[in-house]
Amino acid sequence: MSGECENGPDEAGRIAAVRRYDVLDSPPDGAFERVTALAARLLDVPIAIVSIVDADRIWFKSHHGLDATQIDRSPGLCASAILHDGPWVLADASTDARALSNPLVAGEFGLRFYAGVPLTTHDGFNLGTLCVIDREPRETTDDQLATLADLAALVMDELELRLSSRKAVGLEAELRRAAEDMVATMRRNRKRMEGLERIQGRLLEHMPDGVVMWGGDGQIVAANPAAAALLGLSHGELLDPSSLAPLRARLLAQDGRRWKGATPPVVALHTGVSQRDQIVGVPNPPGGTRWLSMSSIAHRNREGTVDYVVTSLSDVTARHAAWLAVAGEHKEKRGRVQNILRTGAVKMVFQPIVALDTGRIFGAEALARFPGRRDKVPDAWFAEAADVNLGAELEVAAVRAALCELDRLPAETYLFVNVSPACVTSAELHRLLAGVPAGRVVLELTEHTLVPNYEELEQSLSDLRAGGVLVAVDDAGAGFASMQHILNLRPDVIKLDHALTHGIEEDPARRALVSALLKFGTEIGADILAEGVETEAQLASLRVLGVRYGQGYLLGEPTALPLPPSSSRGRLRPTRRGAGALRF
Known part of the structure; x- marks a missing residue:
C-alpha cells in the first residue's frame, strides 16, 4: 500500500499510547532480539521485525535478518497491519491488489511475503506489529499464525512489564522527593512527617508490583503486600530478619541452578551500582517455581554512601518459560553442529560448470551434504551453525572436505567452494588454502547481507589472491548485497542468480539485465556464469546473449567424483588487473 498513510479512528490516542510506552529510539535489547530470532526460525523466514508505528515513520525495536532500523511510514506494510485486529497476511504481494503499488x-x-500481528495494549491501541517477511511467496498455516500471535503477546507482555517497572521507579522517586522535603522540615512540623508515612503506606499498598525498601544495614524497612506474595511469604515474615537467610538459600538463578553469591539488593547496597532486570526463581511448591524480574536501585546520601536500596519485583514466569525453550533449542542445535564438526560428517558432491557453446567442463562447485533428515537442506545446517556462533567453523569444515577431493578433479578444472565474508576473514581458512596449488580454487561469496567492514574483507581476499585463489560473487541480481560485493571486490567471476536465468527466454527485462551485466563484466575483467540452467530454452537464450559459462541440472547434476567425461578442459586467462588475478 503506497501513498498517504491510512489512520485508524483514534490515531491521536494511538500515538499517545506509543509515547506512553517510551520505546522509540531505545537501544537494542536481548529480550526482543530473541523473540524475532525465534519467529524467523519457527516460520522459516529470513526476516522478523518488532515494529513501532510512529506518526511519520516505522521504527524497528528488533530487526532480525535486516540491517535497517526504520523506514518512512507511507510505504510500510506495518502501517496497514495495525488497522486490523488480527493477523494481516500477504501470501504473494506481487499479485495482491493491496500491495501492488x-x-x-x-x-x-x-x-x-508479509505476515504481521498487531501489538495491542491493554486499552486496545495497536502500537505496531510483530511481522515476518520473505522475498519469496509462501503460504501460512493456522498454527503458524497462532505461533506468531503468541510471540506478539510475549512482546506486548515485555512492553507492559517495562512500563510497570518505570511507573514503580517513578513512584519511588516521587516518594523519595516527598520524604526528603518532609525530613528537612520535620523539626518544625511533626504532622507533615506523619503525612509522609501515610503517603508511603498508601503508595506501597497500591503498587501493582512488589516493592521492598532496604536500609543501609541490609534489613528490610518497608515492603508492600505484593512483594510478600511474590516471594511466597506473609507480610510479617518478609519484615522478619530471620526469614531472609532461608529465603536466600532457596533462590534459583535463571538457568535453574541454586543462586550463588550475593543477591541483587545486597550487591546494590554494598557497591552502590544499580542491578536491573535480574531473573530470580523462588520455589513455591503449590504452584511450582515463580520467576521474578528483580531491579534494585541504590540511593546515596550527600556524602556518597548508600542510604537505602529500593527493589522492584515483577512476575516474569511466562517470559522465563520462553527463554528456557529458546535456550534448550540453542543447546540442542549447538550439540548437533558440534557433532558434525567432531565426526567430520560433512560430505561433498560436485556440480559441473561448463562452456555453454561446447559443453566442455571448466570447473565444479562443491556442495555440502549432511547426514540425517532428507528434508533438512544444507542451507538449514549452515543457518543453524550461524545461530550458535559456529557458522565459520562449519564452512571451513566443508571447504576442508572439498579440498580433500581436489586431486580427484582433472588438473585443469577449477574447484568452486562457498564461503561467507565472515569465513573469508578466518585464520583457519587461510591456513587451509595456503597449501593449495595456485589457480585451482575459486572462493564463491554467498552472503546476502551488507558487510559492515569491507576493508577487512578486501584485505583478506587480497592475501588469498596473492596465493593464486580466485574470487566469485554469487547470486548477482538477487539484491543490493551481491551488487555491493561486485562493486567493492571486483571478482574474477560473477554468477547470475537463478532468478535471472528462470524465464529469461520469455522476459525482455531479464535479458536486458543480463546484457548489462555482461558489459559490466567486460569492463572490470570478470567472466559471467549463469546458475540454474534447467531448460533448453534457457540455454539457447543465454548463448544468444553471449553468456559463456553455465551451471544447472540441464548441464549436470551434483554428483560424487569423478565428474562425467569431457572432451577437453578450459583454462582461466589473466585479466587486466595483473598476472596474479586470473579469469576464465
Whole structure:
C-alpha cells in the first residue's frame, strides 16, 4: 500500500499510547532480539521485525535478518497491519491488489511475503506489529499464525512489564522527593512527617508490583503486600530478619541452578551500582517455581554512601518459560553442529560448470551434504551453525572436505567452494588454502547481507589472491548485497542468480539485465556464469546473449567424483588487473 498513510479512528490516542510506552529510539535489547530470532526460525523466514508505528515513520525495536532500523511510514506494510485486529497476511504481494503499488514490493527490495500481528495494549491501541517477511511467496498455516500471535503477546507482555517497572521507579522517586522535603522540615512540623508515612503506606499498598525498601544495614524497612506474595511469604515474615537467610538459600538463578553469591539488593547496597532486570526463581511448591524480574536501585546520601536500596519485583514466569525453550533449542542445535564438526560428517558432491557453446567442463562447485533428515537442506545446517556462533567453523569444515577431493578433479578444472565474508576473514581458512596449488580454487561469496567492514574483507581476499585463489560473487541480481560485493571486490567471476536465468527466454527485462551485466563484466575483467540452467530454452537464450559459462541440472547434476567425461578442459586467462588475478 503506497501513498498517504491510512489512520485508524483514534490515531491521536494511538500515538499517545506509543509515547506512553517510551520505546522509540531505545537501544537494542536481548529480550526482543530473541523473540524475532525465534519467529524467523519457527516460520522459516529470513526476516522478523518488532515494529513501532510512529506518526511519520516505522521504527524497528528488533530487526532480525535486516540491517535497517526504520523506514518512512507511507510505504510500510506495518502501517496497514495495525488497522486490523488480527493477523494481516500477504501470501504473494506481487499479485495482491493491496500491495501492488507498494515500493517495497515493486522496488529493489522485492518483498513477496508479509505476515504481521498487531501489538495491542491493554486499552486496545495497536502500537505496531510483530511481522515476518520473505522475498519469496509462501503460504501460512493456522498454527503458524497462532505461533506468531503468541510471540506478539510475549512482546506486548515485555512492553507492559517495562512500563510497570518505570511507573514503580517513578513512584519511588516521587516518594523519595516527598520524604526528603518532609525530613528537612520535620523539626518544625511533626504532622507533615506523619503525612509522609501515610503517603508511603498508601503508595506501597497500591503498587501493582512488589516493592521492598532496604536500609543501609541490609534489613528490610518497608515492603508492600505484593512483594510478600511474590516471594511466597506473609507480610510479617518478609519484615522478619530471620526469614531472609532461608529465603536466600532457596533462590534459583535463571538457568535453574541454586543462586550463588550475593543477591541483587545486597550487591546494590554494598557497591552502590544499580542491578536491573535480574531473573530470580523462588520455589513455591503449590504452584511450582515463580520467576521474578528483580531491579534494585541504590540511593546515596550527600556524602556518597548508600542510604537505602529500593527493589522492584515483577512476575516474569511466562517470559522465563520462553527463554528456557529458546535456550534448550540453542543447546540442542549447538550439540548437533558440534557433532558434525567432531565426526567430520560433512560430505561433498560436485556440480559441473561448463562452456555453454561446447559443453566442455571448466570447473565444479562443491556442495555440502549432511547426514540425517532428507528434508533438512544444507542451507538449514549452515543457518543453524550461524545461530550458535559456529557458522565459520562449519564452512571451513566443508571447504576442508572439498579440498580433500581436489586431486580427484582433472588438473585443469577449477574447484568452486562457498564461503561467507565472515569465513573469508578466518585464520583457519587461510591456513587451509595456503597449501593449495595456485589457480585451482575459486572462493564463491554467498552472503546476502551488507558487510559492515569491507576493508577487512578486501584485505583478506587480497592475501588469498596473492596465493593464486580466485574470487566469485554469487547470486548477482538477487539484491543490493551481491551488487555491493561486485562493486567493492571486483571478482574474477560473477554468477547470475537463478532468478535471472528462470524465464529469461520469455522476459525482455531479464535479458536486458543480463546484457548489462555482461558489459559490466567486460569492463572490470570478470567472466559471467549463469546458475540454474534447467531448460533448453534457457540455454539457447543465454548463448544468444553471449553468456559463456553455465551451471544447472540441464548441464549436470551434483554428483560424487569423478565428474562425467569431457572432451577437453578450459583454462582461466589473466585479466587486466595483473598476472596474479586470473579469469576464465
